Amino acid sequence: MIPFYAFIFLPFIFAIIVPFLYKYLNRQVHTGWFVLLVPLSIFLYFLQYIPSVAAGETYMYTLPWIPTLEINLTSYLDGLGLMFGLLISGVGALVILYSIFYMSKEREALHNFYVYLLMFMGAMLGVVFSDHLLVFYGFWELTSVSSFLLISYWYERRSSRQGALKAMLITVFGGFAMLAGFIMLILMADTYSIRELIANLNLLQNHELFLPAMLCVLVGAFTKSAQFPFSIWLPDAMEAPTPVSSYLHSATMVKAGIYLVARMTPIFGGSSVWFWLVAGVGLITLLYGSLTALRQTDLKALLAYSTISQLGLIMCLLGVGSLAVYFGSGEEGTVFTVATFAALFHLFNHSTFKGSLFMVVGIIDHETGRRDIRFLGGLMHVMPVTFTIALVGGLSMAGLPPFNGFLSKEMFFGAVNEVAHAGIFGLSSLGVLFPIIAWVASIFTFVYCMIFIFKTFGGNFRPEKLTREVHEAPLGMLIPPLVLGLLVILIFFFPNLLGKAILIPALSAVLPMMDVAPYDLKISAWHGLNLELLMTVGVIGFGWLLFKTAKRWITSLRGFPKGFMLSHWFDRGIEETEKLSGSLTNRYMTGSLRHYLIYIFSFFVLLLLGSLLGLHGLHFDFSQDAPIGFFETGLAVAMILAALTVLLAGNRIVAIVALGAMGYMISMFFVIFRAPDLALTQMVVETVTTVLFLLCFYHLPKLKKNIERISFKLTNVIISLAMGVTVSLLALAANGHKLFEPITSFFENAYELAGAKNIVNAILVDFRGFDTMLEISVLTIAGLGVYLLVHQRAKRRESNETE
Amino acid sequence: METLIVILVGILVSIGTYLILSKQLLRIVLGASIVSHAVNLLIMTSGGLKKGSAPLLGEKMAGFTDAIPQALILTAIVINFAVTALVLVLCYRAYQNFGTDDMEQLRGNENE
Numbered sequence A: 001m002i003p004f005y006a007f008i009f010l011p012f013i014f015a016i017i018v019p020f021l022y023k024y025l026n027r028q029v030h031t032g033w034f035v036l037l038v039p040l041s042i043f044l045y046f047l048q049y050i051p052s053v054a055a056g057e058t059y060m061y062t063l064p065w066i067p068t069l070e071i072n073l074t075s076y077l078d079g080l081g082l083m084f085g086l087l088i089s090g091v092g093a094l095v096i097l098y099s100i101f102y103m104s105k106e107r108e109a110l111h112n113f114y115v116y117l118l119m120f121m122g123a124m125l126g127v128v129f130s131d132h133l134l135v136f137y138g139f140w141e142l143t144s145v146s147s148f149l150l151i152s153y154w155y156e157r158r159s160s161r162q163g164a165l166k167a168m169l170i171t172v173f174g175g176f177a178m179l180a181g182f183i184m185l186i187l188m189a190d191t192y193s194i195r196e197l198i199a200n201l202n203l204l205q206n207h208e209l210f211l212p213a214m215l216c217v218l219v220g221a222f223t224k225s226a227q228f229p230f231s232i233w234l235p236d237a238m239e240a241p242t243p244v245s246s247y248l249h250s251a252t253m254v255k256a257g258i259y260l261v262a263r264m265t266p267i268f269g270g271s272s273v274w275f276w277l278v279a280g281v282g283l284i285t286l287l288y289g290s291l292t293a294l295r296q297t298d299l300k301a302l303l304a305y306s307t308i309s310q311l312g313l314i315m316c317l318l319g320v321g322s323l324a325v326y327f328g329s330g331e332e333g334t335v336f337t338v339a340t341f342a343a344l345f346h347l348f349n350h351s352t353f354k355g356s357l358f359m360v361v362g363i364i365d366h367e368t369g370r371r372d373i374r375f376l377g378g379l380m381h382v383m384p385v386t387f388t389i390a391l392v393g394g395l396s397m398a399g400l401p402p403f404n405g406f407l408s409k410e411m412f413f414g415a416v417n418e419v420a421h422a423g424i425f426g427l428s429s430l431g432v433l434f435p436i437i438a439w440v441a442s443i444f445t446f447v448y449c450m451i452f453i454f455k456t457f458g459g460n461f462r463p464e465k466l467t468r469e470v471h472e473a474p475l476g477m478l479i480p481p482l483v484l485g486l487l488v489i490l491i492f493f494f495p496n497l498l499g500k501a502i503l504i505p506a507l508s509a510v511l512p513m514m515d516v517a518p519y520d521l522k523i524s525a526w527h528g529l530n531l532e533l534l535m536t537v538g539v540i541g542f543g544w545l546l547f548k549t550a551k552r553w554i555t556s557l558r559g560f561p562k563g564f565m566l567s568h569w570f571d572r573g574i575e576e577t578e579k580l581s582g583s584l585t586n587r588y589m590t591g592s593l594r595h596y597l598i599y600i601f602s603f604f605v606l607l608l609l610g611s612l613l614g615l616h617g618l619h620f621d622f623s624q625d626a627p628i629g630f631f632e633t634g635l636a637v638a639m640i641l642a643a644l645t646v647l648l649a650g651n652r653i654v655a656i657v658a659l660g661a662m663g664y665m666i667s668m669f670f671v672i673f674r675a676p677d678l679a680l681t682q683m684v685v686e687t688v689t690t691v692l693f694l695l696c697f698y699h700l701p702k703l704k705k706n707i708e709r710i711s712f713k714l715t716n717v718i719i720s721l722a723m724g725v726t727v728s729l730l731a732l733a734a735n736g737h738k739l740f741e742p743i744t745s746f747f748e749n750a751y752e753l754a755g756a757k758n759i760v761n762a763i764l765v766d767f768r769g770f771d772t773m774l775e776i777s778v779l780t781i782a783g784l785g786v787y788l789l790v791h792q793r794a795k796r797r798e799s800n801e802t803e
Numbered sequence B: 001m002e003t004l005i006v007i008l009v010g011i012l013v014s015i016g017t018y019l020i021l022s023k024q025l026l027r028i029v030l031g032a033s034i035v036s037h038a039v040n041l042l043i044m045t046s047g048g049l050k051k052g053s054a055p056l057l058g059e060k061m062a063g064f065t066d067a068i069p070q071a072l073i074l075t076a077i078v079i080n081f082a083v084t085a086l087v088l089v090l091c092y093r094a095y096q097n098f099g100t101d102d103m104e105q106l107r108g109n110e111n112e
Helices: A002-025 A032-047 A050-054 A079-102 A110-129 A133-151 A158-189 A194-199 A201-205 A210-224 A230-239 A242-251 A253-268 A272-295 A299-321 A323-327 A331-368 A384-398 A404-419 A433-457 A475-493 A495-510 A519-524 A531-548 A550-558 A566-588 A593-614 A630-648 A652-672 A676-698 A714-735 A750-754 A759-767 A769-802 B002-020 B025-046 B068-098
Strands: A059-066 A071-077
Touching (some): A002 A110, A032 A079, A071 A133, A079 A253, A079 A495, A133 A158, A133 A210, A133 A230, A194 A253, A230 A242, A242 A331, A331 A475, A433 A531, A531 A550, A630 B025, A714 B002, A759 B068
Antiparallel strands (some): A059 A071
16 A cells, blocks of 8 residues: 555655756756656556456555545556556656657756646546545646646747646636536435445436536546547647647546546446437547548647547547446447447557657657648658658558557447447437448548658658758657557557456456456457458548548638637637626726715615515514603704705815714713713714814815815615615614613622722723723724824925935 | 604715715715714614613612613714724825815726
């Protein structure tokens, strides 16, 4: 257990060390050499699991993290996890080796690069080994974040930043959807563990949240794996350095969604929605990606769309494979189990050939300074090794023998041919579309592979169009794609070796309910004249024809209007949303105090009056009221008159004096209501306030004595009347509800308890002295504030003068 | 009696609100003062306005008026005074700095 976690966290730990290595050793040694040790050791560590996992063993490790919330770093190692672990660490090692020669020691900020890359590697390992849903989500988002950092590695370029932002927005959107789906799953089965979810399937399948959870999880998988229509971020992510594109955007991160779908197949597989969404979207993505790839002139963009299309293929196969869950073990189920096997097989193959192809593009870019096929050509003789690798990778991608892509494509055709005969989920009528679309998409795939190989390496060599003097790449840069290219060929000749050791255990992880034993035979059955082979021959024939006539139709394809591009609509959408929110905010955030006050008052009125009326709180009870006296009535009338004077005064002094009069009348009220202390205080405070007001204006000679009369605004009138009515109604309703006796009688013991005869003063300084203390501080702070406000100005003047 | 005072409070709140909604700084301060007067009266009323003697134990009367609202209002008056003083000086400074007391012109600059 300890070594396992040590290796999972090794990338993170090493990421902390990298900046120091860079700072102290970069002048002598490229930092990448140290980093290379990390994936290499992880790879070697995982290799030793192969025999035992192939024998059907699984490993479960738990590291407590937040045990009280049952959140633990639970790791589960089975065939599927191991396969991804090997891919991540293996391709990771090759990519880092490649990057040592690709990234300049002098010009690049290598410490950033390797920290992000290691972070990504660790996160990706975490994703594929996590059994805990929330921990899975945490690592999942960490891959998004580190991918964001890597895409924007050359952050001074505008396009890098935009690509990174787009990738972030889309993948995090999907991540949130996935989290929602996970939470629904957790609610349904009351467990965080994927293992236990699979074990408690019967709890899930008839639950009303089953479908929403499935949709949310699928959105997460589709955004991460760049499925239609979420694929738009992947081509823009090509602004990243090529090792990153090769690693993240072909071999690992974009397969996280595939991993998720494969992992969830035992849970959701077998339902028609799952089948149609996964297989259908995969098929659409396959066609869309292969068709759009034809339009591209930039090699990396071409590879990006080809990645999208190949991911669609794998997704489609996983969807078809999920039918096996429906049929269960038996003749019919076995047929579709092969589809899942093909998905895993193609996933592995795609990582090998796509990784090598990206590295090839990186080499071309590095050695010629160009990535656009319109400028390239005839590199065959200048870069023979690179050409060989591109040929191997490209032909494998096109699905030609003797490369591994041929095998998986044959299996793909086999699977889609079977779909037409499945006879469930409405497939008897629509099923025939599967082989047709798959076949057409394969033709397009073939064509763009040919374009990739022959427009770059064939034709005339035109050195005048290239920015650098072209020569073969250094050996170190060639080794990683060579290794991958060798794998491509080796897997073709010895597919069963890989199949037995890695793919079969992975298959039994995806479809645990199926009996694995019968497929041993199927894997070796890769030759023989059958329908699939004929389809491949057709692909090659039509593809070659299309490629030869490419000049005629490809310009019209490139001239496609913008309106057909998803990316265009995404950008428009973002732009419009920003505009909309900007105009909305500007509409209500006017900067005018009056408007804000209107919002506040209206809200106050609506909420209080609404709840008062809505909850039937309007009960008046006047029985407790004291009789109305003559003095009070007179005072009240006088107060209203004084307030109206304040309101309508055309002269500041009149308004101030009227306000003072109001204050004195209040103190008269206090006298009548038997509150001597209040009356005293009110009198003094009113005097001081009035003096302050007057002083203020005495010292403001510029301010005219006369002010314009207050203007009549109907809105203001309505709101202020509503405020008055609300306060009155509320007070009346409250007065009608005396729920319990006041506690005043306690304070009437002031003499016994506090030795005071004045109850009010005893409350102020004894019973509730704390309030008074803070009130004093309020007064002090206000005094200080006033002093500073007056004094600061003089200071600033002085400093202005000294300047 | 309570009803009368409550209605008075309502009228004062209306007038105060109307003043607060106007655009002159001084009127806003005046409006706030009127509202605070109204609130003090409301607190007084909520304690009940039954006639009794002032809350002084020296008085030899049967009952006292409620002392708690009185203590509360006393605190409120002082705090209100402090705030009013500060706001007044702020108005004075605002006028000195910007040469206007019109809230619509004191909207702050666009580059905030």
